[in-house]
Amino acid sequence: EAGVAQSPRYKIIEKRQSVAFWCNPISGHATLYWYQQILGQGPKLLIQFQNNGVVDDSQLPKDRFSAERLKGVDSTLKIQPAKLEDSAVYLCATTLAGHEQYFGPGTRLTVT
Amino acid sequence: AQKITQTQPGMFVQEKEAVTLDCTYDTSDQSYGLFWYKQPSSGEMIFLIYQGSYDEQNATEGRYSLNFQKARKSANLVISASQLGDSAMYFCAMREGFSGSRLTFGEGTQLTVNP
Numbered sequence: 274e275a276g277v278a279q280s281p282r283y284k285i286i287e288k289r290q291s292v293a294f295w296c297n298p299i300s301g302h303a304t305l306y307w308y309q310q311i312l313g314q315g316p317k318l319l320i321q322f323q324n325n326g327v328v329d330d331s332q333l334p335k336d337r338f339s340a341e342r343l344k345g346v347d348s349t350l351k352i353q354p355a356k357l358e359d360s361a362v363y364l365c366a367t368t369l370a371g372h373e374q375y376f377g378p379g380t381r382l383t384v385t
Numbered sequence: 386a387q388k389i390t391q392t393q394p395g396m397f398v399q400e401k402e403a404v405t406l407d408c409t410y411d412t413s414d415q416s417y418g419l420f421w422y423k424q425p426s427s428g429e430m431i432f433l434i435y436q437g438s439y440d441e442q443n444a445t446e447g448r449y450s451l452n453f454q455k456a457r458k459s460a461n462l463v464i465s466a467s468q469l470g471d472s473a474m475y476f477c478a479m480r481e482g483f484s485g486s487r488l489t490f491g492e493g494t495q496l497t498v499n500p
Contacts, residue, residue: 306487315389315476315490316430329487362428372418374488376430 275299277377279365285383291353294380296365298346304328306374307340307350308364316364322348355384388412389477389491397497398467405452406462406494408477414438418480419460420488421451425473433475436460467498 278297286292298305303324308316319338321329324345333340337356342348352359362381366374390409398404410419421433436444436451444451452461464471474495478488 313492315478315492316488317490318487321487364430366430372435373420373432375432376422379428381428 277365277367277375279363279377279380281380282378283381283383285385286355288357288384289354291351292355292382293349293351294363294365294382296348296350296377298348298365298367299369299375302367302369302375303345304368305342305348306366306368307348308366310362310364310379312361319350319363352382355382357384360384388489389479391477391491391494393494394492395495395497397499398464400469400498400500401466403463403465404467404496406464406475406477406496408460408462408491410458410460410477410479412458412479412481414481416482419451419453420478420480421449421460421462422476422478422490423471423473424476424493430476434462464496469498469500472496472498 280295305322307319309319310316319333320340322342325342340350360383362379364379365377368374388411392407417438419436423431423433434444434446434449434451436453443453448465450463474493476493477491480486480488
């Protein structure tokens with residue numbers, strides 16, 4: 274069984290530019306999460322999807338961050354415009370039955 | 386208030402010895418789940434072990450066991466017979482309420498296994 278796929282693995286942009294990350298979940302996993310992990314900290318949830326509907330986006334900075342999950346499968350997370358404090362690893366995770374969350378390798382974003 | 390507290394920023398252990406990583410949590414929910422994840426320097430989050438709040442027995446997975454003390458709200462991870470490959474960051478996490486809810490993570494403990 275293939276794991277959670279994410280791309281790109283690394284991205285360097287200048288502040289005020291825009292960037293997008295892509296996540297492909299494990300086949301059949303209905304719930305998808307985007308987490309932000311700042312260096313030295315634990316991951317923090319940005320948004321949770323159940324199929325293609327948003328379940329929890331209470332911690333998503335909606336003035337600059339947006340996310341969608343087309344057809345309940347792949348998901349994209351966008352930042353526009355980026356700030357220096359957005360430098361972090363963005364992790365995508367998915368779950369089938371709700372216990373264990375399977376994480377992708379993450380996208381490491383550096384904003385200069 | 387912190388929902389997940391990991392008080393040990395760094396821990397050292399000799400190869401083949403056992404080590405305990407501490408985790409305390411705070412919740413008013415009756416139904417919750419506790420997780421431990423390992424994050425090597427490569428960055429991926431690897432699921433290790435899960436304990437449900439209604440589980441009466443402590444969870445075990447190979448060399449990993451979870452010392453669950455509900456009244457004290459602690460969920461410590463015990464790694465037996467440490468190996469060099471166990472050197473990594475370890476995160477305790479909690480899921481409150483129903484299955485599928487978000488995970489709230491602690492700040493992590495950096496474990497170093499010495500030869």
